[in-house]
């Protein structure tokens with residue numbers, strides 16, 4: 241009984257207006273349990289804008305919030321305008337002391353929950369759900385920053401990463417003046433054969449030196465600037481190392497290669513994707529996985 245009193249005092253649950261039996265069933269832990277059906281229904285309602293979603297008000301990032309955050313976090317001195325709103329992130333043209341930079345804001349959802357006011361810095365004891373969502377957004381920004389940095393160091397033409405705070409990331413602006421470089425799909429190439437070779441060389445560098453499979457390489461994620469291709473949008477890239485599932489790596493590689501080749505077919509250029517895959521695999525396979533194909537055909541699980 242004494243222990244129960246202490247617990248009640250610690251969590252201050254006595255003055256909630258609930259009866260003693262209700263207090264016992266509605267503990268703090270349960271209140272924030274994301275699997276509790278009532279809570280999920282309330283979140284859904286909140287997303288639809290219904291007032292019954294009383295747990296956490298969930299809203300999208302606004303331009304003003306992004307600008308305020310970027311300046312406060314020291315990522316930019318100003319944010320000019322939004323360039324693009326992708327699946328998981330919004331892209332903004334920003335300034336760093338007179339230089340144009342790109343600000344990418346991951347925004348699965350943005351919560352205005354009292355405890356998550358400092359977005360990206362989740363105080364201990366916040367709702368698990370809010371914490372989880374913010375964590376996911378932050379993970380994507382961390383990944384993109386690291387992957388861009390590793391590619392840049394390996395000499396791959398990617399936008400140089402500049403800074404990262406919470407779910408925000410800044411990088412070099414690829415383009416002229418305030419005009420972002422066009423995507424490969426929007427340019428007419430004078431010498432497509434040469435450009436295709438360049439893209440494959442750049443991708444080979446990414447794979448063999450930085451050890452990543454891009455995972456979403458296509459005419460959309462290649463920009464054309466200063467007479468050369470630039471590879472962008474890397475957060476879904478997959479690291480290729482001694483723990484990799486090489487069969488999965490193969491699948492992703494061939495998908496990327498086929499996506500690129502498909503674009504060049506519009507220029508009547510046809511290449512064999514399997515041959516290109518072999519060139520990549522000849523260049524790099526993690527040491528302990530060299531004979532992964534033989535092991536896979538014998539049904540031995542690859543580690």
Ligand SMILES: Nc1ncnc2c1ncn2[C@@H]1O[C@H](COP(=O)(O)OP(=O)(O)OP(=O)(O)O)[C@@H](O)[C@H]1O
Nearest residue numbers: 324326327328329331342399412413414420421473
């Ligand atoms: N560093 C950069 N310099 C100039 N423009 C950029 C840069 N990064 C992104 N962009 C512009 O923003 C667009 C979207 O960028 P990115 O593909 O990285 O974002 P995304 O959120 O994955 O978008 P999507 O879901 O549409 O692929 C690009 O196609 C390009 O027009």
Ligand SMILES: [Mg+2]
Nearest residue numbers: 326460461473
């Ligand atoms: Mg993209």
